[in-house]
Amino acid sequence: MARPKSEDKRNAILDAATRVFAERGLTAAPTSEISKQAGVAEGTLFTYFKxxxxxxxxxxxxxxxxxxxxxxxxxxxxxxxxxxxxxxxxxxxxxxxxxxxxxxxxxxxxxxxxxxxxxxxxxxxxxxxxxxxxxxxxxxxxxxxxxxxxxxxxxxxxxxxxxxxxxxxxxxxxxxxxxxxxxxxxxxxxxx
Amino acid sequence: MARPKSEDKRNAILDAATRVFAERGLTAAPTSEISKQAGVAEGTLFTYFKxxxxxxxxxxxxxxxxxxxxxxxxxxxxxxxxxxxxxxxxxxxxxxxxxxxxxxxxxxxxxxxxxxxxxxxxxxxxxxxxxxxxxxxxxxxxxxxxxxxxxxxxxxxxxxxxxxxxxxxxxxxxxxxxxxxxxxxxxxxxxx
DNA sequence: TTTTATACTCTGACTACTCACTCATCTATT
DNA sequence: AATAGATGAGTGAGTAGTCAGAGTATAAAA
Missing domain, CATH: 1.10.357.10 (Tetracycline Repressor, domain 2)
Incomplete structure (x- = not known):
């Protein structure tokens, strides 16, 4: 039934988020930077987290x-x-x-x-x-x-x-x- | 020596900042909201704080x-x-x-x-x-x-x-x- | 086993919006 | 008269989230 979400990508995003949030603070951290560090496209972040x-x-x-x-x-x-x-x-x-x-x-x-x-x-x-x-x-x-x-x-x-x-x-x-x-x-x- | 800065305005800004920061968080709080609550123009905030x-x-x-x-x-x-x-x-x-x-x-x-x-x-x-x-x-x-x-x-x-x-x-x-x-x-x- | 249909994911340019800060103009104080 | 504060519309940078087109893992059909 179609393509499933990847657990790896989800984890990569959470990991990147941890790093970027710790460094720049919660609100100052752009989602674009998080997706970049996670190695996924900006839009992908929003298929894993609304x-x-x-x-x-x-x-x-x-x-x-x-x-x-x-x-x-x-x-x-x-x-x-x-x-x-x-x-x-x-x-x-x-x-x-x-x-x-x-x-x-x-x-x-x-x-x-x-x-x-x-x-x-x-x-x-x-x-x-x-x-x-x-x-x-x-x-x-x-x-x-x-x-x-x-x-x-x-x-x-x-x-x-x-x-x-x-x-x-x-x-x-x-x-x-x-x-x-x-x-x-x-x-x-x-x-x- | 021209018009002096007003201690009252400075305090009003600091008071408003306390309220707005407490309610919305440090970065989510817009300076415009702070100046509004302090009863001064947006620009005035920046003559008191660079x-x-x-x-x-x-x-x-x-x-x-x-x-x-x-x-x-x-x-x-x-x-x-x-x-x-x-x-x-x-x-x-x-x-x-x-x-x-x-x-x-x-x-x-x-x-x-x-x-x-x-x-x-x-x-x-x-x-x-x-x-x-x-x-x-x-x-x-x-x-x-x-x-x-x-x-x-x-x-x-x-x-x-x-x-x-x-x-x-x-x-x-x-x-x-x-x-x-x-x-x-x-x-x-x-x-x- | 191979093919096809399907339903989802992936992508990044784009949109609509918000924000910190500026500046030309006006105004109060000395 | 001179000087510095006060004003708020305006500016440019940056943001979260969207979307149309391309890609791909899966199930059903051949």
């Missing part, structure tokens, strides 16, 4: 999925809360340091106001297991009393971001920062 | 200065480290919650890559006293051993941001979040 907005949303979901994989794969379900959170933490920080462009684009997308509700929802779906871990920890009174659950996950993200910024600044200190960052975080939330 | 980039940088400095004032005014130099940090924390969180648009624009500016080195430097200058407090605390071994100094200040910002997000989401919980946020932070960095 609008630039669509491309943005698709890229967001793609990156979030990759990040979720980095954080959640091998999740030590049976180990202690501390070890589970540490696993997620390491996955996040290591991914962010190894994928600076994607992390940068993700940060831009997060504040862009151009993401649909559906994309945001789809992007946070793979992290339910982590949310469950936190809920579980709270119920078992492993964490400091009176801590709102949202503060726990929000601050881990914020904390990891700060840690990654520092690692990028001084890569030689990576281990110290990653370790130290989690230490502060854990000391902050764990029961005295 | 380029849109200039406007961005000026706005950044302006907001940072206001934020610094909110955080550092009444700084309790002679009190304990905990109280000094708590003062800065409260100033930050309260300002951020009360100035959502400015905070949003600041976040966008921070990731925009459109700020000059000079602006970034000028923007962090008013915070030296806080840096000194932290340095002092480290020297006096009040904080957890082996914590890199940059991690302390970076994480406070990250933490405060997360706290503000939550307060905006559930304003009724403001006190609990602000208190709880600082508690985690302090428990994280203070010596056991």
């Amino acid at each position: 609008t630039k907005d669509d491309l943005l949303n698709a890229l967001y979901r793609e990156i979030k999925l990759e990040l979720a994989d980095a954080m959640m794969s091998g999740f030590p379900r049976r180990k202690s809360v501390r070890i589970r959170l540490r696993h997620v933490w390491d996955g996040y920080v290591n991914w962010g340091v190894a994928n600076r462009e994607k992390r940068k684009v993700l940060a831009q997308l997060n504040v862009s106001g151009m993401l649909s509700k559906e994309s945001i929802e789809a992007g946070s779906a793979p992290f339910v297991e982590m949310q469950n871990t936190i809920r579980d920890a709270i119920e078992r009174h492993l964490l400091r009393k009176g801590l709102p659950i949202e503060l726990i996950s929000k601050t881990m993200a914020a904390f990891a971001e700060a840690t990654m910024d520092l690692i990028v600044l001084k890569p030689a200190m990576a281990n110290k920062y990653r370790e130290g960052g989690f230490e502060i975080y854990w000391a902050g939330i764990a029961r005295k | 380029t849109k980039d200039d406007l961005l940088n000026a706005l950044y400095r302006e907001i940072k200065l206001e934020l610094a004032d909110a955080m550092m005014s009444g700084f309790p130099r002679r009190k304990s480290v905990r109280i000094r940090l708590r003062h800065v924390w409260d100033g930050y969180v309260n300002w951020g919650v009360a100035n959502r648009e400015k905070r949003k624009v600041l976040a966008q500016l921070n990731v925009s890559g459109m700020l000059s080195k000079e602006s970034i430097e000028a923007g962090s200058a008013p915070f030296v006293e806080m840096q000194n407090t932290i340095r002092d605390a480290i020297e006096r071994h009040l904080l957890r051993k082996g914590l890199p100094i940059e991690l302390i200040s970076k994480t406070m910002a990250a933490f405060a941001e997360a706290t503000m997000d939550l307060i905006v989401l559930k304003p009724a919980m403001a006190n609990k979040y602000r208190e709880g946020g600082f508690e985690i932070y302090w428990a994280g960095i203070a010596r056991k």
